[in-house]
Amino acid sequence: MRETETDSLDVRIARRLALLRAEHGLSLDTLSDRTGISRATLSRLERGETSPSATMLGRLCTTYGRSLSRLMAEVEDTSAELILAGAQTVWTDPESGFRRRLISPPGGGLRLEMLEGRLPAGASIAYASSPQPGLEHHLWLLEGALDLTAEGRTHSLSAGDCLRYRLFGPSRFHCPAGGSAARYVLALCPP
Secondary structure, three states, X not given: OOOOOOOHHHHHHHHHHHXXXXXXXXXXXXXXXXXXXOHHHHHHHHXXXXXXXXXXXXXXXXXXXXXXXHHHHHHHOOOOOOOOHHHOOEEEOOOOOXXXXXXXXXXXOEOOEEEEEEEOOOOEEEEOOOOOOOEEEEEEEEEXXXXXXXXXXXXXXXXXXXXXXXXXXXXXXXXOOOOOOEEEEEEEEOO
Protein backbone atom coordinates (compact mmCIF):
# COMPACT_ATOMS: atom_id res chain seq x y z
CA MET A 1 0.00 0.00 0.00
CA ARG A 2 1.47 3.34 -1.06
CA GLU A 3 0.39 6.34 1.03
CA THR A 4 -0.03 9.75 -0.57
CA GLU A 5 -1.63 12.94 0.69
CA THR A 6 -4.85 12.23 -1.23
CA ASP A 7 -5.32 8.61 -0.22
CA SER A 8 -3.86 8.67 3.28
CA LEU A 9 -7.28 8.54 4.99
CA ASP A 10 -8.36 5.55 2.88
CA VAL A 11 -5.05 3.82 3.64
CA ARG A 12 -5.46 4.42 7.38
CA ILE A 13 -9.05 3.15 7.25
CA ALA A 14 -7.87 0.03 5.40
CA ARG A 15 -5.18 -0.65 8.02
CA ARG A 16 -7.64 -0.14 10.89
CA LEU A 17 -10.20 -2.48 9.32
CA ALA A 18 -7.55 -5.19 8.93
CA LEU A 19 -6.49 -4.71 12.57
CA LEU A 20 -10.08 -4.84 13.83
CA ARG A 21 -10.70 -8.12 12.03
CA ALA A 22 -7.52 -9.57 13.54
CA GLU A 23 -8.41 -8.24 17.03
CA HIS A 24 -11.80 -9.95 16.79
CA GLY A 25 -10.23 -13.17 15.50
CA LEU A 26 -12.44 -13.26 12.40
CA SER A 27 -11.61 -14.86 9.10
CA LEU A 28 -12.59 -13.06 5.91
CA ASP A 29 -15.25 -15.74 5.35
CA THR A 30 -16.77 -15.23 8.81
CA LEU A 31 -16.72 -11.45 8.43
CA SER A 32 -18.34 -11.80 5.03
CA ASP A 33 -21.11 -13.93 6.52
CA ARG A 34 -21.73 -11.40 9.31
CA THR A 35 -21.70 -8.28 7.13
CA GLY A 36 -23.05 -9.47 3.79
CA ILE A 37 -19.97 -7.98 2.09
CA SER A 38 -18.20 -10.38 -0.24
CA ARG A 39 -14.91 -11.91 0.87
CA ALA A 40 -13.16 -10.45 -2.19
CA THR A 41 -14.43 -6.94 -1.44
CA LEU A 42 -13.36 -7.21 2.22
CA SER A 43 -9.91 -8.29 1.11
CA ARG A 44 -9.64 -5.35 -1.32
CA LEU A 45 -10.85 -2.94 1.41
CA GLU A 46 -8.21 -4.16 3.85
CA ARG A 47 -5.48 -3.84 1.22
CA GLY A 48 -6.61 -0.29 0.39
CA GLU A 49 -7.39 -1.22 -3.21
CA THR A 50 -10.95 0.13 -3.00
CA SER A 51 -12.73 2.71 -0.86
CA PRO A 52 -15.56 1.51 1.37
CA SER A 53 -19.04 2.98 0.96
CA ALA A 54 -20.97 4.38 3.92
CA THR A 55 -23.14 1.26 3.86
CA MET A 56 -20.11 -1.04 4.03
CA LEU A 57 -18.54 0.94 6.86
CA GLY A 58 -21.86 0.85 8.69
CA ARG A 59 -22.00 -2.94 8.45
CA LEU A 60 -18.39 -3.32 9.55
CA CYS A 61 -18.81 -0.89 12.47
CA THR A 62 -21.90 -2.79 13.60
CA THR A 63 -19.95 -6.05 13.57
CA TYR A 64 -17.15 -4.46 15.58
CA GLY A 65 -19.57 -2.69 17.98
CA ARG A 66 -18.41 0.85 17.31
CA SER A 67 -19.77 3.95 15.64
CA LEU A 68 -18.36 5.28 12.40
CA SER A 69 -17.17 8.36 14.30
CA ARG A 70 -15.25 6.15 16.70
CA LEU A 71 -13.62 4.32 13.78
CA MET A 72 -12.64 7.66 12.24
CA ALA A 73 -11.31 8.87 15.61
CA GLU A 74 -9.18 5.71 15.85
CA VAL A 75 -7.82 6.42 12.39
CA GLU A 76 -7.07 10.05 13.24
CA ASP A 77 -6.13 9.48 16.90
CA THR A 78 -7.33 12.97 17.86
CA SER A 79 -8.05 13.76 21.49
CA ALA A 80 -7.24 17.46 21.58
CA GLU A 81 -9.60 19.90 23.30
CA LEU A 82 -9.59 22.27 20.32
CA ILE A 83 -10.09 20.66 16.94
CA LEU A 84 -9.38 23.22 14.25
CA ALA A 85 -11.53 23.13 11.11
CA GLY A 86 -8.54 22.24 8.96
CA ALA A 87 -7.72 19.25 11.18
CA GLN A 88 -11.21 17.71 11.10
CA THR A 89 -11.41 14.46 9.17
CA VAL A 90 -13.49 14.62 5.99
CA TRP A 91 -14.56 11.43 4.23
CA THR A 92 -16.64 11.09 1.06
CA ASP A 93 -18.66 7.99 0.24
CA PRO A 94 -17.62 6.98 -3.28
CA GLU A 95 -21.05 5.43 -3.93
CA SER A 96 -23.48 8.20 -2.95
CA GLY A 97 -21.32 11.32 -2.78
CA PHE A 98 -22.23 11.67 0.92
CA ARG A 99 -19.63 13.86 2.64
CA ARG A 100 -18.96 13.40 6.35
CA ARG A 101 -16.84 15.78 8.43
CA LEU A 102 -15.94 14.63 11.93
CA ILE A 103 -16.32 17.84 13.97
CA SER A 104 -15.79 16.38 17.44
CA PRO A 105 -14.62 12.76 17.73
CA PRO A 106 -14.97 10.82 20.96
CA GLY A 107 -11.80 10.73 22.99
CA GLY A 108 -10.05 12.05 26.03
CA GLY A 109 -12.79 10.59 28.25
CA LEU A 110 -15.56 12.33 26.27
CA ARG A 111 -18.21 10.09 24.69
CA LEU A 112 -20.29 12.55 22.63
CA GLU A 113 -19.48 12.66 18.92
CA MET A 114 -20.48 15.39 16.53
CA LEU A 115 -20.33 15.34 12.76
CA GLU A 116 -21.49 17.34 9.77
CA GLY A 117 -23.12 15.44 6.93
CA ARG A 118 -23.79 16.59 3.39
CA LEU A 119 -25.99 14.36 1.22
CA PRO A 120 -26.41 15.38 -2.44
CA ALA A 121 -29.91 15.87 -3.87
CA GLY A 122 -31.37 12.53 -4.97
CA ALA A 123 -28.88 10.48 -2.93
CA SER A 124 -29.57 7.96 -0.18
CA ILE A 125 -27.51 6.07 2.35
CA ALA A 126 -28.83 3.17 4.41
CA TYR A 127 -27.49 1.33 7.43
CA ALA A 128 -28.67 -2.21 8.22
CA SER A 129 -28.52 -1.68 11.98
CA SER A 130 -27.25 0.61 14.71
CA PRO A 131 -23.55 0.17 15.44
CA GLN A 132 -24.47 0.29 19.13
CA PRO A 133 -28.07 -0.56 20.08
CA GLY A 134 -29.73 2.43 21.71
CA LEU A 135 -27.24 4.96 20.31
CA GLU A 136 -28.70 8.43 20.94
CA HIS A 137 -28.96 10.72 17.88
CA HIS A 138 -29.72 14.43 17.62
CA LEU A 139 -29.89 15.54 13.98
CA TRP A 140 -30.19 19.26 13.22
CA LEU A 141 -30.86 19.97 9.54
CA LEU A 142 -29.05 23.15 8.49
CA GLU A 143 -29.89 23.26 4.76
CA GLY A 144 -32.09 21.44 2.26
CA ALA A 145 -34.60 18.70 3.00
CA LEU A 146 -34.05 15.23 4.39
CA ASP A 147 -36.22 12.13 4.78
CA LEU A 148 -34.85 10.07 7.63
CA THR A 149 -36.23 6.61 8.36
CA ALA A 150 -35.43 5.16 11.78
CA GLU A 151 -37.19 2.44 13.74
CA GLY A 152 -39.63 1.99 10.83
CA ARG A 153 -40.82 5.63 10.84
CA THR A 154 -39.97 8.19 8.18
CA HIS A 155 -39.51 11.79 9.25
CA SER A 156 -39.43 14.58 6.65
CA LEU A 157 -37.19 17.39 7.87
CA SER A 158 -36.80 20.94 6.58
CA ALA A 159 -33.98 23.38 7.31
CA GLY A 160 -33.92 24.24 11.01
CA ASP A 161 -35.71 21.06 12.17
CA CYS A 162 -34.15 18.80 14.80
CA LEU A 163 -34.91 15.08 15.14
CA ARG A 164 -33.96 13.25 18.37
CA TYR A 165 -34.08 9.46 18.61
CA ARG A 166 -32.41 6.32 19.91
CA LEU A 167 -31.49 3.86 17.21
CA PHE A 168 -31.79 0.12 17.65
CA GLY A 169 -32.40 -1.04 14.07
CA PRO A 170 -31.90 0.06 10.47
CA SER A 171 -31.90 3.64 9.26
CA ARG A 172 -32.00 5.43 5.92
CA PHE A 173 -31.12 9.00 4.97
CA HIS A 174 -32.58 10.33 1.70
CA CYS A 175 -32.25 13.80 0.17
CA PRO A 176 -35.12 14.39 -2.27
CA ALA A 177 -34.15 15.00 -5.91
CA GLY A 178 -34.66 18.39 -7.46
CA GLY A 179 -33.62 20.44 -4.43
CA SER A 180 -30.35 21.35 -2.81
CA ALA A 181 -28.10 19.06 -0.83
CA ALA A 182 -29.08 18.23 2.73
CA ARG A 183 -26.53 19.55 5.21
CA TYR A 184 -26.85 18.66 8.86
CA VAL A 185 -25.12 18.35 12.20
CA LEU A 186 -25.48 15.01 13.98
CA ALA A 187 -24.59 14.54 17.63
CA LEU A 188 -24.23 10.93 18.84
CA CYS A 189 -24.04 9.72 22.41
CA PRO A 190 -23.59 6.04 23.28
CA PRO A 191 -25.98 4.47 25.77
